[in-house]
Amino acid sequence: MSKENSPSIRALNNPTQVGEETITAVIRALAILDLLGQSEGELGITEISQRLSLQKSTVFRLLNTLMVGEYVRQNPATKKYYLGTHLLRLGMTVLNQIELRKVAQPYLRELMAVCNEVIHLGILEQNEVIYIDKIDVDRPLSMVSRIGGKSPWYCTGLGKVLLAFSPPAVLEELLSKTKLVQFTPNTITDPARLVEHLKQIQAQGYAIDDEEHELGIRCVGVPIRDYQGSVIAALSVSGPTLRMTQDKLKQIIPVIINTGNRISKALGYMG
Amino acid sequence: MSKENSPSIRALNNPTQVGEETITAVIRALAILDLLGQSEGELGITEISQRLSLQKSTVFRLLNTLMVGEYVRQNPATKKYYLGTHLLRLGMTVLNQIELRKVAQPYLRELMAVCNEVIHLGILEQNEVIYIDKIDVDRPLSMVSRIGGKSPWYCTGLGKVLLAFSPPAVLEELLSKTKLVQFTPNTITDPARLVEHLKQIQAQGYAIDDEEHELGIRCVGVPIRDYQGSVIAALSVSGPTLRMTQDKLKQIIPVIINTGNRISKALGYMG
DNA sequence: TATTGCTGTTCCGCTCAGAGGAACAACGTT
DNA sequence: AACGTTGTTCCTCTGAGCGGAACAGCAATA
Known part of the structure; x- marks a missing residue:
């Protein structure tokens, strides 16, 4: 907590x-x-x-x-x-009511095996991101988090990607309700800049959290769509900056996007 | 539920x-x-x-x-x-307060890889067995259960082994509080016979649930001890009877016992 | 397009559930 | 032995919250 x-x-x-x-x-x-x-x-x-x-x-x-x-x-x-x-x-009852978990889990495991970093599955609830699943990686240095835990939406890979693909009204409401706290020097606290940033994320199809929530942690988030095409969840790969280098990012981003797409397809999204 | x-x-x-x-x-x-x-x-x-x-x-x-x-x-x-x-x-907070889980999990995963069946970790609470961890196996036919779920103590591998190694007073109290329900033809509902059975379990160091709770499911439970030597939890391997044959049991029981012992050692038990 | 029958919601007055305070018991510590 | 803890029990008085009924909003009926 x-x-x-x-x-x-x-x-x-x-x-x-x-x-x-x-x-x-x-x-x-x-x-x-x-x-x-x-x-x-x-x-x-x-x-x-x-x-x-x-x-x-x-x-x-x-x-x-x-x-x-x-x-x-x-x-x-x-x-x-x-x-x-x-x-x-x-x-656990609450957790099991979220059927998305069951569909996504095998894909998340596979992605973890490829990237060798912690995988998160998250949804937007109220005005925060909630982790509904997590695949741990067996490495001494890795992100600690907890299923059921919350994170802010404006400075995490999951949150930014979830908002980038939300209806503008949702973003507007959240912006008005949320105070953008400066967690690290990289946290984007200027609403206008954040809106621009989210547009870019929407265009490129993935979000990068470059130590914006916690120093030393870099992560990549991609959207997951339901059969209607609306983004209902997101998945992310998080790791320490020293392993999540530009080179590695270049290498794994296509894989992560692909995993997201395959989960969306498994949920009935026709692309 | x-x-x-x-x-x-x-x-x-x-x-x-x-x-x-x-x-x-x-x-x-x-x-x-x-x-x-x-x-x-x-x-x-x-x-x-x-x-x-x-x-x-x-x-x-x-x-x-x-x-x-x-x-x-x-x-x-x-x-x-x-x-x-x-x-x-x-x-999840409740779950994480049980530190035994963290210690045991790698061993449970390893055991699953060997046995290819569902692994459970359980403790005795009030007058029931509570599952505090579960390693699923990726096979179409396997036991469904849920972390946090309960099972009766007198007709499951976990429960029987937990009671076989409990102080006699605990057994006595539970026997007086519990009505032994006949779930299947194999369920032991005679208290005297159950007490004998538990003595045997204590002697041999493991418990077998031979379709006593649910027809078609056979399972093996072994105790886990803390640093003081008292049995605080148990682990079990459960599978359909057609796979959990006498032959397979003979083969895996030593492995299961060994896993239990290694977890106990990891918890500080000196044997 | 009324009508009926569902919802979830609001209002209000009466009353007993339950809040508060203090006293009590069972500790371990000084 | 006196003290400072703890959790627990008792009792009294009052306003929180219960029940009942009325209201509103929607959807399927006629």
């Missing part, structure tokens, strides 16, 4: 905010889940109550409730609480 | 049950999540309210709340609701 802030914690302590009709107890329960998720490991009642500024007894009741659903479990020895495997089960 | 009944739905409509101090609204929210998980796909408010026998307005408010936490999302076109990727994120 790291820096990914959890949305449910926001609305914690402004209960009587009219308009959005929500249930305080549930908001708080979700906040506890988020908190337990963020701090990998166990948390005690006192610590939770402090961090969320809730009453100890309230937290106790909430945790009790979460335990009957097996969303949370209590370590009998330490009396502390941690996330239960029921969440794992639900999470 | 299939037949796995969700614990939180149970306590739905007996609110004033004293003793267990729980929060109705949260119980209901969790029940909605479970329901959405079970019926893979979208559900409308009316359907949810009927299935859980709750008021439509109540369900609406609950869903609204779950949406601010991104636990649930609404399809703008159909207006129906489905599980959000935040659950995926939380689920």
Whole structure:
């Protein structure tokens, strides 16, 4: 989870905010889940109550409730609480509802074998990129990420390619909603320049993230289309700059594009 | 999810049950999540309210709340609701908290390459076996299962081996809590016979599930020990009976045991 | 093109669920 | 033995949130 802030914690302590009709107890329960998720490991009642500024007894009741659903479990020895495997089960359900994964996976494996770098499969959700699959590479130096994890859209290969092929309205909306944060010297933070850049990506059919999100990581993203031709996902190859050289890029970009095309075809896209 | 009944739905409509101090609204929210998980796909408010026998307005408010936490999302076109990727994120967090997975995975892959059958990694939780990893095999006929999924302990290779090496008290407690259901003609439903069987498993160091849970599937389970020597997990090789013949079993059992031992050693067990 | 029957959504008043605070028990530490 | 922790229990009071009904928006019927 790291820096990914959890949305449910926001609305914690402004209960009587009219308009959005929500249930305080549930908001708080979700906040506890988020908190337990963020701090990998166990948390005690006192610590939770402090961090969320809730009453100890309230937290106790909430945790009790979460335990009957097996969303949370209590370590009998330490009396502390941690996330239960029921969440794992639900999470995997979400993952399996995305049928694109099943189609794409063999192609991703093959691509990994060729490129010898980490492969990601991602979709655009809300205003972020979500990784829905990842093929790890067995090399000491490689990108760490997590299925289900998020990344910004304007400075990653996946995100840029997804937006380059989105309807202009989507781009416009995201641009208005998103603050372009300068992660590295290479991050494009000027909206006008970004729009130009995306046009170029659309023209050439692939996006390169040249250390725009994290220094030392370069990556290539290409679009994946459904049977109607709309870009519904993207795949990317990411590696350390010292291996992802201009030479190597020249060599693998056609392969990556080809893989993207073949997945699109497998999804019914006629080209 | 299939037949796995969700614990939180149970306590739905007996609110004033004293003793267990729980929060109705949260119980209901969790029940909605479970329901959405079970019926893979979208559900409308009316359907949810009927299935859980709750008021439509109540369900609406609950869903609204779950949406601010991104636990649930609404399809703008159909207006129906489905599980959000935040659950995926939380689920993967749970999975990554189990560090055993990281250690074991390379060994499991290697074992799959040798046996050419599905490999499972499982732990005992509550009174069931939970799969925490799975290596699929690329063959048309192979076992379907899911990471995070559950299985009974008394009729699977994983479960039997986990219990054979558990302290007697654990076995006793599980025996008293569990009803031994006859899944197939081979399922051992006599507690006395089961106890004998487990003793034999402990002696020989591996468990065979000979179509005891599902007809047509045979599997071999071996224990995995932590640095203290206690059995904390198990791995298994499962395949269709026509491939998992006596001959093949004789051949692969030593390999499987060896893999288990090597993982245990990697976890610090000195043997 | 009305009509009917579905949805999902909004409103509002009454009430009991549940929040809060404090006291309690069971620890390990000083 | 006194203290500072923890998690847990109890009790009281009140406003969150439940239920019920009305509303709106759409689609398929007549």
